[in-house]
Amino acid sequence: MPVQLARPKRPDYRAEKLLRNLPGNEKEMDRYIDRFFDKYNLSVYPSHTFQWLTRSWADVIDESDFRAMYKSFKHDHCFGPKTNRASADLRDLSLIFMILAFGVVLDHTPLEEVNKQNISILLSIPEGDAREKAEGCLATKDAASMTLNRREEMSQFWAALAKDSLVDAQSASMGETINSISAWVLVAWYAIHGRKAEEGWSVLGQAARQAMASG
Numbered sequence: 001m002p003v004q005l006a007r008p009k010r011p012d013y014r015a016e017k018l019l020r021n022l023p024g025n026e027k028e029m030d031r032y033i034d035r036f037f038d039k040y041n042l043s044v045y046p047s048h049t050f051q052w053l054t055r056s057w058a059d060v061i062d063e064s065d066f067r068a069m070y071k072s073f074k075h076d077h078c079f080g081p082k083t084n085r086a087s088a089d090l091r092d093l094s095l096i097f098m099i100l101a102f103g104v105v106l107d108h109t110p111l112e113e114v115n116k117q118n119i120s121i122l123l124s125i126p127e128g129d130a131r132e133k134a135e136g137c138l139a140t141k142d143a144a145s146m147t148l149n150r151r152e153e154m155s156q157f158w159a160a161l162a163k164d165s166l167v168d169a170q171s172a173s174m175g176e177t178i179n180s181i182s183a184w185v186l187v188a189w190y191a192i193h194g195r196k197a198e199e200g201w202s203v204l205g206q207a208a209r210q211a212m213a214s215g
Contacts, residue, residue, distance in 0.1 A: 014168045015088040019146065021078060022096070026079045033096075037063050039106045061099070061182050069179065070096065091180035092170040097187040098163035101155045108148050109195065112195030138211055159190050176210045 023029040040060050069092055074080070077088040162183055169180060184207035191200035 007134040014165075015077075015090055016085040018090070018161055018165055018168075019085045019088055020096075021157070022078060023100070026074065028034075029074075029100070032100050032107055034103070035082060035106040036099045036103040037061075040102050061095075061183055065178075066095070066099075089179075090165045090172070091174060091177050093182070093187070094162045094165035095179045097158045097165060098183050098190065101159040101162065101190060102186070104151050105148075105155045108151050139212075144204070161185065163187055176214045180197065181207055181211050181214065188210070 023032070041061055041063065073088070073092055073096065077083055077085050151153060164182060166183060166187070186204060188200045188204035191197075191203060
């Protein structure tokens with residue numbers, strides 16, 4: 001009896017499965033994206049040759065281009081009235097996952113800062129029922145907020161899914177795009193920040209070669 005080899009998963013099947021791991025709440029997802037651009041987005045000189053002429057930095061992820069793609073992606077594949085998860089581009093998804101991986105940690109507010117903000121809010125409210133109600137709301141908000149450890153777990157999970165998306169896109173011979181190359185750059189920096197410098201520089205070199213090959 002001939003051996004039945006497992007057929008590779010179709011990109012549309014993988015995209016549909018991977019999309020289930022995005023935040024189910026649109027506002028939460030938007031907040032992590034905002035934190036990335038507010039606090040982290042890498043900047044580099046666009047050309048070493050013309051450093052002395054330009055004296056300007058270029059963002060690794062162009063925010064306006066990304067947000068245009070992100071808005072369309074959410075409408076078509078996540079939160080729109082007629083979502084089609086199977087048609088999602090794995091290369092775009094990989095970049096979204098990587099930005100979420102950074103954003104969820106950057107969204108963390110230390111407990112001391114939260115307490116300071118809560119005290120400031122309470123002092124601005126007169127004594128009575130209104131203050132008691134505010135105290136209850138703030139306590140609920142603090143209990144619902146994620147701990148830093150939980151954020152780090154989510155971050156590592158999304159970073160792993162970004163790499164899965166990139167590998168699946170390559171397996172399906174989808175070719176490289178600016179978004180997939182940008183995602184590889186963020187994968188590299190994520191590894192470097194995670195004290196995996198050797199892995200990070202190796203991935204960064206791979207991203208540079210892919211960028212040159214893509215023209």
